[in-house]
Amino acid sequence: MNFAKGTPRATRLPSLARVGLLVLLGAALVSALAPAFADGAAQAGSSTNVTLTVYSGQHESLGEALAAAFEAETGIKVAVRSGKDANLANQLLEEGARSQADVFITEEPGQLAALDEKGLLAPVDPATLAQVDQRLNPDSGDWVAYAARSRVIFYNPSLISEDELPRSILDLTDPAWKGKFAYAPSGAFVSTVTYLITSIGKERTRAWLEGIKANGVNLQKNGAVRDAVEAGQIAFGLSNHYYWYLLAEKQGGPDKLASKVHFMDNGDAGALLLSSGAAVLKTSTHQAEAQRFLAWLTDPQGGQRIIATTTPQYPLAPGVESTMGLKPLSELSPPDVDQGSLGGVDEARDLIIATGII
Amino acid sequence: MTPEPEARAGQHRRPRSAKPPLALVVPAVLVALLALTPVGYLFFRGGMSLPRLLHELSSPTTGTLIRHTLLLAVGVTLASIVLGVSLAVLVVRTDLPAKRFWTVLFALPLGIPAFVTSYTWVAAGYEFAPRSTFIYGLRGAIIVLSLALYPYVYLPVMAALRGLDPAQEEAARSLGARPFLAFFRVTLSQLRTAIAGGSLIIALHMLAEFGALELLRYQTLTTAIVQRVTVLSAPEAARALSVVLAVGSLLFLAADAFLRGRSTPTRMGGGVARSAVPWRLGRTKAVWLGACVLLTIFALGVPLYSMVTGLARLVLAGGAGFDWARLGSAALDTAQYAVATALVASVVAIPVSLLAVRYPGWLATLTERSTWIAHSLPGVVVSLALVYLSVRWLTPFYQTSALLVAGYIILFLPIAVGAQQVGIAHASPQFDKVSRSLGIGGLATFFRVTLPLALPGIAAGAVLVLLNVGKELTMTLLLHPTGTRTLATALWATTDGEVLDFSAAAPYAVALVVITAIPAFLLIRQTLQPSRGGGSRR
Numbered sequence: 001m002n003f004a005k006g007t008p009r010a011t012r013l014p015s016l017a018r019v020g021l022l023v024l025l026g027a028a029l030v031s032a033l034a035p036a037f038a039d040g041a042a043q044a045g046s047s048t049n050v051t052l053t054v055y056s057g058q059h060e061s062l063g064e065a066l067a068a069a070f071e072a073e074t075g076i077k078v079a080v081r082s083g084k085d086a087n088l089a090n091q092l093l094e095e096g097a098r099s100q101a102d103v104f105i106t107e108e109p110g111q112l113a114a115l116d117e118k119g120l121l122a123p124v125d126p127a128t129l130a131q132v133d134q135r136l137n138p139d140s141g142d143w144v145a146y147a148a149r150s151r152v153i154f155y156n157p158s159l160i161s162e163d164e165l166p167r168s169i170l171d172l173t174d175p176a177w178k179g180k181f182a183y184a185p186s187g188a189f190v191s192t193v194t195y196l197i198t199s200i201g202k203e204r205t206r207a208w209l210e211g212i213k214a215n216g217v218n219l220q221k222n223g224a225v226r227d228a229v230e231a232g233q234i235a236f237g238l239s240n241h242y243y244w245y246l247l248a249e250k251q252g253g254p255d256k257l258a259s260k261v262h263f264m265d266n267g268d269a270g271a272l273l274l275s276s277g278a279a280v281l282k283t284s285t286h287q288a289e290a291q292r293f294l295a296w297l298t299d300p301q302g303g304q305r306i307i308a309t310t311t312p313q314y315p316l317a318p319g320v321e322s323t324m325g326l327k328p329l330s331e332l333s334p335p336d337v338d339q340g341s342l343g344g345v346d347e348a349r350d351l352i353i354a355t356g357i358i
Numbered sequence: 359m360t361p362e363p364e365a366r367a368g369q370h371r372r373p374r375s376a377k378p379p380l381a382l383v384v385p386a387v388l389v390a391l392l393a394l395t396p397v398g399y400l401f402f403r404g405g406m407s408l409p410r411l412l413h414e415l416s417s418p419t420t421g422t423l424i425r426h427t428l429l430l431a432v433g434v435t436l437a438s439i440v441l442g443v444s445l446a447v448l449v450v451r452t453d454l455p456a457k458r459f460w461t462v463l464f465a466l467p468l469g470i471p472a473f474v475t476s477y478t479w480v481a482a483g484y485e486f487a488p489r490s491t492f493i494y495g496l497r498g499a500i501i502v503l504s505l506a507l508y509p510y511v512y513l514p515v516m517a518a519l520r521g522l523d524p525a526q527e528e529a530a531r532s533l534g535a536r537p538f539l540a541f542f543r544v545t546l547s548q549l550r551t552a553i554a555g556g557s558l559i560i561a562l563h564m565l566a567e568f569g570a571l572e573l574l575r576y577q578t579l580t581t582a583i584v585q586r587v588t589v590l591s592a593p594e595a596a597r598a599l600s601v602v603l604a605v606g607s608l609l610f611l612a613a614d615a616f617l618r619g620r621s622t623p624t625r626m627g628g629g630v631a632r633s634a635v636p637w638r639l640g641r642t643k644a645v646w647l648g649a650c651v652l653l654t655i656f657a658l659g660v661p662l663y664s665m666v667t668g669l670a671r672l673v674l675a676g677g678a679g680f681d682w683a684r685l686g687s688a689a690l691d692t693a694q695y696a697v698a699t700a701l702v703a704s705v706v707a708i709p710v711s712l713l714a715v716r717y718p719g720w721l722a723t724l725t726e727r728s729t730w731i732a733h734s735l736p737g738v739v740v741s742l743a744l745v746y747l748s749v750r751w752l753t754p755f756y757q758t759s760a761l762l763v764a765g766y767i768i769l770f771l772p773i774a775v776g777a778q779q780v781g782i783a784h785a786s787p788q789f790d791k792v793s794r795s796l797g798i799g800g801l802a803t804f805f806r807v808t809l810p811l812a813l814p815g816i817a818a819g820a821v822l823v824l825l826n827v828g829k830e831l832t833m834t835l836l837l838h839p840t841g842t843r844t845l846a847t848a849l850w851a852t853t854d855g856e857v858l859d860f861s862a863a864a865p866y867a868v869a870l871v872v873i874t875a876i877p878a879f880l881l882i883r884q885t886l887q888p889s890r891g892g893g894s895r896r
Contacts, residue, residue, distance in 0.1 A: 100840070185585065
């Protein structure tokens with residue numbers, strides 16, 4: 001029996017071998033990683049071989065498609081850091097003057113407008129601003145709109161007909177709508193709240209949020225709102241047109257879907273048109289290249305072409321039409337608003353937290 | 359995993375401890391302080407004062423979020439205990455057919471990250487019962503997550519059960535207790551430490567889980583924290599909720615200590631324990647087999663089905679639009695981060711483990727427990743802390759692999775420490791004494807005697823860390839070097855507006871599971887090795 005105490009040594013050998021292997025592997029990897037560890041320091045200095053750092057709140061695939069096309073056409077390298085608008089904006093504030101970011105592109109106007117108010121953005125070249133639909137640019141001229149998305153209602157005709165839908169999203173506080181609709185507290189939802197605060201005031205917006213919280217179902221993500229309506233789990237949902245057309249594209253056309261998209265036609269907050277914006281950071285050490293990126297992004301032959309063909313967002317250069325079968329931009333009736341006035345993200349944030357939506 | 363039981367056993371072998379040498383205390387305390395930096399950030403970041411904290415917490419949401427989080431953590435932990443213990447008993451103590459096969463099969467969900475399991479359930483839900491909302495909310499989250507996490511209870515309990523001497527239970531039966539009662543009263547109480555160890559990991563995991571819960575439409579403190587950072591740009595409000603989480607984790611750690619109790623399984627006399635006489639399932643055998651099949655379908659079948667059909671759809675479509683090179687680079691990055699973290703974390707965890715096992719006392723307990731707190735914070739908060747610190751004082755490291763690895767180490771250090779304690783408990787201090795008496799110095803003794811004996815436990819810790827880094831999502835999203843991605847973040851990107859038919863996600867999910875399955879398999883094999891499982895071994 002004493003023998004048993006000796007045997008572990010024998011059975012331990014295989015695991016020792018494993019550990020040895022692990023150490024060897026690790027040593028190999030550490031040497032492989034060493035250059036990566038220094039990657040932060042390596043970039044500074046050399047101006048001939050510029051790499052633009054773009055912080056992108058866009059869906060990762062679009063951010064990277066834009067970067068790749070720009071790189072191919074101009075030879076200027078682009079490193080994309082994908083995230084969410086709010087998170088990247090917060091990161092830019094933390095980084096301050098030490099930021100490596102040259103360009104910030106967003107999904108929503110809110111965070112850009114807020115950074116603009118804090119004075120972080122360099123003025124955009126007027127020629128670039130002139131390339132796109134002026135309604136979507138901020139009055140300040142410190143960032144440029146390169147795409148847009150419309151707030152819409154997705155609905156499932158087997159559960160509700162189009163003429164039964166609310167005439168205004170403000171009506172949704174009525175208990176009659178309880179349990180009938182879904183929403184997601186996304187960036188565009190925050191933008192809607194910001195817009196409501198500027199248009200109907202803080203207290204009425206608070207009451208609206210309380211009604212939404214009481215009557216609606218919070219599905220966390222816009223994609224979930226779309227999928228739940230499409231599957232018939234719920235009658236309708238507040239979202240962005242983008243998600244519905246994305247699914248339609250994937251399924252082979254709008255007629256392949258059970259759900260429908262409803263654009264409000266009366267300038268209601270539920271038809272808000274929101275800019276996706278781009279800006280050059282004041283702290284960027286590559287101002288010329290960064291401005292060139294913005295000029296390319298808004299160029300009908302450049303970024304606008306990519307947006308028109310790879311994502312169901314609205315391109316904004318006159319003459320460029322999306323290939324995704326979107327309802328034409330000219331036929332929408334959004335409320336009239338300066339996109340640059342939607343920077344009140346702090347007030348929107350406080351209300352969203354206070355009413356318990358996030 | 360298997361760590362805790364024996365770590366305690368080790369402590370009990372040395373009731374009275376000597377004063378720890380300074381050469382051990384200093385590095386151990388330094389490591390603990392490093393692990394506490396995110397907590398320090400929570401409390402001391404400029405602008406956070408007590409009135410501010412109370413103001414942030416006074417929102418009516420806070421109470422709801424706390425209730426949701428507790429319900430989820432308790433629900434998933436209890437369900438995992440029931441599942442894990444039942445399955446362990448089934449494969450160790452009964453005459454279930456093909457036991458060896460089931461033993462391994464039941465452990466396999468360990469290799470599938472919880473958010474991947476949830477993603478596949480959501481995809482399968484839309485495919486088979488599109489109108490049903492059964493899998494969402496608290497009920498759905500408890501079901502899906504306990505199916506993903508029960509192996510954390512199953513493995514240590516199974517290992518402990520195999521190591522237990524049935525003599526006490528037999529004694530109880532000879533005194534007239536019915537078999538089930540004897541098992542319940544005698545054996546189950548001896549499994550307490552094994553159950554507590556696994557439960558703690560699950561409960562703390564539930565405090566910090568994000569991806570799975572967003573998919574399953576259930577709001578907790580952590581999903582709110584992440585949304586406050588990523589949607590609202592409200593880091594102060596996120597930090598306030600994180601303070602609640604940190605306090606919650608302290609409560610769980612205390613509950614864990616309480617549940618373990620002070621008793622550890624003991625066995626008098628020498629020799630080797632016999633294995634218990636298996637219970638006959640008799641006529642219920644078919645029912646139990648059916649239950650095993652059903653569980654396998656739920657825990658493994660659903661994820662595999664979604665992955666395989668998703669992959670098949672993609673391949674049938676000629677892989678249209680899928681970037682395979684991107685998959686390759688993500689896999690490589692994931693592997694590099696995981697290995698680098700596993701190595702460094704193993705090294706820095708050693709002083710903490712050594713202190714905890716060899717010199718038990720308040721200092722050791724405090725050091726070891728402080729490594730756990732950051733583990734229960736969402737990765738996004740630990741990331742914010744590191745962004746804050748590195749932007750100001752460690753600028754060259756900001757957004758580099760080094761900082762990301764440091765973050766991983768902070769998150770997963772306690773997992774390495776837990777496993778190492780088992781190994782170090784095996785390296786009895788008696789051997790050290792012999793070595794020292796032969797005139798070999800302290801450091802040399804450590805490298806020539808203690809370390810080799812403790813290696814299996816240290817390797818198990820490294821492997822567990824490897825597994826966890828592979829699955830990590832929320833920290834990677836914030837700290838990764840610009841232009842790189844891991845399998846988990848690339849997979850997550852496909853949930854952002856994409857269509858839930860799982861085609862775009864499948865290759866990443868498969869690659870992630872393949873990578874995490876390797877360490878999971880090593881762990882399962884190690885647990886199954888009779889010479890070293892968990893449980894009591896004399």
